[in-house]
Amino acid sequence: MRVLFSTYGSRGSVEPIVGLAVRLRELGAEVRVCAPPDQEFVERLAGVGVEMVPAGRPVRPVVTTVTPGSAVGLAQRASELMAVQFDTVAAAARGCDALVVTGPLPVAAAARSVAEKLGIRYVHASHQPVSLPSPHRRPPVRRGQPLPPETVDNQTLWDEDAGIAHTMFGEMLNTHRASAGLPPVDNVRDYAFTEQPWLATDPVLAPWQPTDLGVVQTGAWVLPDERPLPADLVAFLDAGEPPVYVGFGSTPVTAPGDVARAAIGAVRAQGRRAVVSRGWAGLALIDDQDDCFLVGEVNQQALFRRVAAVVHHGSAGTTTTATLAGAPQVVLAGGGDQPYWAGRVSGLGIGAEHDGPAPTTDSLSAALETALTPRTRERAAAVAATIRTDGTTVAARLLLDELSRERPAVSASA
Secondary structure: OEEEEEOOOOHHHHHHHHHHHHHHHHOOOEEEEEEOOOHHHHHHHHHOOOEEEEOOOOOHHHHHHOOOOOOOOHHHHHHHHHHHHHHHHHHHHOOOOEEEEOOOHHHHHHHHHHHHHHOOEEEEEEOOOOOOOOOOOOOOOEOOEOOOOOOOOHHHHHHHHHHHHHHHHHHHHHHHHHHOOOOOOOOHHHHHHOOOOEEOOOOOOOOOOOOOOOOEEOOOOOOOOOOOOOHHHHHHHHOOOOOEEEOOOOOOOOOHHHHHHHHHHHHHHOOOOEEEEOOOOOOOOOOOOOOEEEEOOOOHHHHHOOOOEEEEOOOHHHHHHHHHHOOOEEEOOOOOOHHHHHHHHHHOOOEEEOOOOOOOHHHHHHHHHHHOOHHHHHHHHHHHOOOOOOHHHHHHHHHHHHHHHHOOOOOOOO
16 A cells, blocks of 8 residues: 655644554555645654655745734645645656545645546545634634624524635635646535545644544554653753743644743743743744753653743643643643633643733733643643544554555456
8 A cells, every 4th residue: 555645834743643643654554645845844754764746835934924924925835735736746746545534725726626536535634623624613713814703603604604714715626637637626625625534633622523524533643752861851840840831732832932031931930941942933942041952953742751840832732742641731822722722721620821922921820820720730641541542543544445446456367
């Protein structure tokens, strides 16, 4: 079996693909990954021995320069992403049995078109439930396309969302499809998602309420990280009580200097030390006191097991990693699916939801006070024990079983 993955996004989009790709390979499949050519993704895939096909422009400059929520340049970026699928990904998919896709709608819609053209299995997977149509919640707002404020029925809003998505991306997708000899589609969103999308989230941390959509929840795709922590970080951890981790991953941060000052001030107000992650926001220490330690790329699975709390942006990956580690959390949610994860952390009692992504020392200190209580710590440990760790195995076996059933039987005389 040969499986190609295609994704475009930051670390939170790529890392789950790494986990499933490695598991599929362990089960005997040939795998390769089309991903943005950022150096950290190249190194990550090389480090686990998975072949990477660079696809599209590096994503970090896009993430760190685009104003959150802005639609400026969106049409051009979407067109480029579609072209990459019809060109680079289509070439890489020849001879494959399946194409598994995550990422933004232009990527998914174009990738399904490629799979359709080649006649191979297509799977759309989401690492969060927010974008999948459900009458139990409102759809997220698309860039530059607000939903009608007078509409309150969720199903009506999802119908509106389908129309908005097709207006935004339908013409450019159908232009590519026509060039590939494919007929037009009239609903880009539902075409990309299919009638049976996969949801790669834990059912306790991110439960899916049944709908008419045949969602298959596999569990989160997490690759166990066996890398040791750096010796100087271990020395810092060993030198005192567990610190508070502060990091925002690949999420851009407005005024990172102000955020760092507020975060470190809040940690100190709680009588704690801090481990600060640079991330794509470029956080830095605010002074040379020995109660703070700055890290870059690091094994979060190992680190989070040794901290008193995790202050983060609320991505699916960081939320899942912190929850698995049993670490209390404070989530400073911005846009996208981050408010959902903040709500889940608060609702499960495993941490606190900060009011917005711009903390003051006082506001973050108050949230940390909640996260650092013995009650929250006990609850975080209890929830950690319920989180499944077999998501990649479930997904890999599901895909391989489906491909085995779809393969034509070979006669004895062949």
